[in-house]
Amino acid sequence: MNDLCAVVFDTDGVLLATADRHAAAWKETFDGCLPEWQRSQTGVRPRPFDAVREYRDLVDGRSRLDGVRAFLAARDIGLPPGTPEDPPECATVHAVAARKEEVFSAMLRADGVRAFGDVRPALRELREKAVRCAAVSASRHARSLLESAELTGYFDALVDGRDAAALALPGKPDPALFLEAAGRLGVPPAHTAVVEDALAGVEAGHRGGFRLVVGLDREDDPRMRDALDAHGADLVLPDLGGLPAALEGGRRP
Structure with a gap:
């Protein structure tokens, strides 16, 4: 890939x-x-x-x-x-x-909590392609919520709000959370993609020098798509279904 x-x-x-x-x-x-x-x-x-x-x-x-x-x-x-x-x-x-x-x-x-329907298929495909994955959140709830949704097995690393507090990591749009996750994966930002739906998160990925910053616009809203692009997204997708193909290209189509 x-x-x-x-x-x-x-x-x-x-x-x-x-x-x-x-x-x-x-x-x-x-x-x-x-x-x-x-x-x-x-x-x-x-x-x-x-x-x-x-x-x-x-x-x-x-x-x-x-x-x-x-x-x-x-x-x-x-x-x-x-x-x-x-x-x-x-x-x-x-x-x-x-x-x-x-x-x-x-x-x-x-x-309770649920995962989006496109999440597991995309994560399974990435695992089949030997792509390492990490989950990041500013929330202290993230780890327990991912466990409740039975998603933790898909990830090689997880950085949440508790880790951020323990390590004194600044929040988004600072890229510290993403950089910590990439470090735990053992992969430099130049070979890592970031997937975000928040403007602050997209900006963080851009600031961190990641190879590809994917903005996710699940509402398929043209105004949100433009805002994600303006904050540094290289690519905007409506869901995760197109993510594996986007990673194959490694760039904006």
Whole structure:
């Protein structure tokens, strides 16, 4: 398979159908806090969190803390950082992140998790071609969710939010998570592809010097396709069905 011998996959939205729950959890979190943050503006009704545009532009693919910081900066809201021990509330950055974690965890307990239908066939084909695969996520839930979906056996390495915290790896769009995964595979970025659905993740793959950065647009939305391209995707696919062939070419068709 030419000089591409490894693939690093993002998890949420690429392997697992959890992106919509992340978006809903962020919306519940931010919409619950916005009235408190803006109560000093008498008579001004806060604009709700946009679970499509703001999710895509500000929080998708980022760690919880980075997502909170990006949203607050975009809305001109100042909060103290707080500490990791802060309870799930609205008063600090850590408290808001904890609130989102609580909401998302409750959603998972209620609904479980599933893998997209195209994931296993694509991973099986890559394994048959001796392509090494890694899964990456900024979420601390990733390992347990992949286990629940019975996908861990397809991967030679996994880097999640717990690893990122332990190793003090910066979040996307910094490429550190992807570079760590490639290192665990024993394959340099120049011979590795990245598959991402988040703008921050595509940018991270581009910054990391990976051989091929594949943007995944499961909604087949022309605007999202253009945004992925603008952030550094070499190729945009609607699902993983075309991935093995794209790796054979090793470049934009």
